[in-house]
Amino acid sequence: MQVLLKLSQTAFQLLQSLPWPWKPGIRSPKSSARQRVRFLRRFRFTRIGGRFVGITLLVSIAAFNTGNNPLYLVLGMLLSLILLSGMLSDITLKDLEVSRQLPSRIFAGQPVLVGLTLVNRKRRLPSFSLQVSERIEGLRRADWPSSYVLRLDPGAKLDTFYRHTFSKRGRWRLQGFEIATSFPFELFRKAVEIENPQTVIVFPQPAPVQNLLLWDQLSGGSQLRPQPGQEGDYLSLRQYRPQDDVRSVHWKISAKRDQLIVRELERPRSQAIVLCFENCWQPGGESPEAHRNKLERAVERCAGILTYLIREGHPVALATLQERTPFGADLAHQDRLLTLLAQLTFVGDPQLNSQLKREPDPSVGFNLT
Numbered sequence: 489m490q491v492l493l494k495l496s497q498t499a500f501q502l503l504q505s506l507p508w509p510w511k512p513g514i515r516s517p518k519s520s521a522r523q524r525v526r527f528l529r530r531f532r533f534t535r536i537g538g539r540f541v542g543i544t545l546l547v548s549i550a551a552f553n554t555g556n557n558p559l560y561l562v563l564g565m566l567l568s569l570i571l572l573s574g575m576l577s578d579i580t581l582k583d584l585e586v587s588r589q590l591p592s593r594i595f596a597g598q599p600v601l602v603g604l605t606l607v608n609r610k611r612r613l614p615s616f617s618l619q620v621s622e623r624i625e626g627l628r629r630a631d632w633p634s635s636y637v638l639r640l641d642p643g644a645k646l647d648t649f650y651r652h653t654f655s656k657r658g659r660w661r662l663q664g665f666e667i668a669t670s671f672p673f674e675l676f677r678k679a680v681e682i683e684n685p686q687t688v689i690v691f692p693q694p695a696p697v698q699n700l701l702l703w704d705q706l707s708g709g710s711q712l713r714p715q716p717g718q719e720g721d722y723l724s725l726r727q728y729r730p731q732d733d734v735r736s737v738h739w740k741i742s743a744k745r746d747q748l749i750v751r752e753l754e755r756p757r758s759q760a761i762v763l764c765f766e767n768c769w770q771p772g773g774e775s776p777e778a779h780r781n782k783l784e785r786a787v788e789r790c791a792g793i794l795t796y797l798i799r800e801g802h803p804v805a806l807a808t809l810q811e812r813t814p815f816g817a818d819l820a821h822q823d824r825l826l827t828l829l830a831q832l833t834f835v836g837d838p839q840l841n842s843q844l845k846r847e848p849d850p851s852v853g854f855n856l857t
Contacts, residue, residue, distance in 0.1 A: 537675035544570065569673060577678045580616055580669050583609040584640075586682060588622070588662070593823065596657045597693045601649050602633070608640045615640040617671040622650060623681070625661040632666070657692040657787065657830045661685060691826040694792035695785070724752045760803040760815050765790050765829075767808050769836035776838065783834055791829050798822045809835055 533541065544566040551559035589603035602622070608615050621634040633652035640646055654660060668679035728737060728748030736750045765786070771779035790806075797804045803815040806825050813825060833840055 532677045534670060534674050534677060536673075540566070540673075540675055541570070570675065573673045573675045574678075576672045577669055577676065579610075579613055580618070580671050581667060581678060581680050584615065584618075584667060584680075585609060586620065586665050586667065586684075588665075588684075588686070590686075590688060593691060593826075594654060594688060595691045595693050596654050599651050599653045601651055603647060603649050604635055606637060606640055606646045606648065608642055608644050610642045612642055614642055614644075615669075617669050619668045620648070620650075621666045621668070622652070623663040623666055624652075625663055654688075654690045656784075657690050659831060660688045660690055662688060689827055689830050691830050692784075692787045692791045694795045695788040697789075697792045697796045725749050726752060760805070761797055762805045762807055762812075763790060763794055763797075764807045765832070767810075767832055767834050769834045769838075780834075780837075787829055787832060791826060794825050795822065808832060 544563070547559060547563050547566060550556070551563050585605075585607035587605045589605070591600055591602070594600050604620055606618070606620065615637075616639055618637040618640065619634055620637065621629075621632040623632060633650040635648045635650040637646060637648060662685065664682045664684040666679050666681050668677055670677045725738065725741065726749070728742075728750050732750050736752075738749050738751050741749045767783075769779070769783075774782070794804050794806065798817055798819075798821070801817060803817045804821070804825065805815045806813045806828060808828070811828075813828065816822075816824070
């Protein structure tokens with residue numbers, strides 16, 4: 489039976505190698521000239537397709553041995569179905585466009601929805617039974633996230649999505665897409681690939697910050713700075729402005745001066761904090777895997793602390809053995825710090841390539857501010 493299947497596969501490849509008047513492919517909506525499209529001449533038999541080809545070979549053997557005309561008629565019908573299946577599947581995969589829409593922030597261990605946009609550029613023929621998979625470097629084909637589209641009309645545009653959970657922080661490379669179909673008879677599975685590389689930064693999952701001893705070591709909390717605000721000690725007096733709060737009016741002085749005078753108070757300023765992370769590989773007596781897990785938990789704890797501090801309004805800077813960031817308290821600065829933690833490597837890690845190792849910067853200090 490295996491010999492018969494190999495013979496049928498060889499015959500099918502010969503049929504595919506014929507000079508058809510059209511070639512299937514996918515174009516990217518933005519840069520189709522720069523992207524490389526590869527039509528997979530390899531194909532995979534489905535369970536139904538394997539049985540169908542086996543029956544076809546048995547009928548062909550019986551027809552050649554007996555010379556029975558009805559058997560030749562049945563053989564011709566079976567071969568026509570195989571040929572028709574190959575042609576229709578090629579047409580289904582022809583002239584398709586695909587693009588992705590990634591969310592702005594992706595965290596490790598949290599499911600994320602990635603949007604996909606499919607466009608059928610054929611003028612008259614629809615596409616059926618499309619399985620769109622994201623080819624992610626480092627994952628097996630069975631683990632590629634995918635989305636299924638039953639029908640895509642000619643000239644139509646369809647928005648869909650797939651759900652995926654990135655297992656760890658760091659850089660993930662999305663190589664492109666694979667669009668496969670088993671239309672129309674579920675005999676074979678054909679696919680086209682599009683090279684659409686994109687790098688995704690996956691942030692470490694922020695760990696909760698409850699029951700930490702850090703907050704007891706912070707002295708003073710907020711500090712006052714000599715700028716106008718809504719709370720704090722007295723700063724100055726000035727004339728009333730239309731946008732001022734009526735509760736800040738100093739009524740006694742206003743009555744003396746015969747004009748509205750308001751009190752200005754000092755604006756509180758949150759304490760600036762430097763988070764120091766010593767990303768050094770020092771396993772001691774631990775196994776390498778246990779020590780790596782411990783360091784990864786420390787990265788998650790650091791991400792949780794900086795997220796909490798920025799949410800509370802503290803200017804935060806991050807210092808590692810390689811670099812030190814400036815202070816900041818907005819969401820853009822938080823994303824920069826999370827990006828640094830996402831790509832953080834451990835100095836001395838035996839799994840790192842020597843080209844990826846970075847020596848510590850002696851200019852980086854570890855003084856809390």
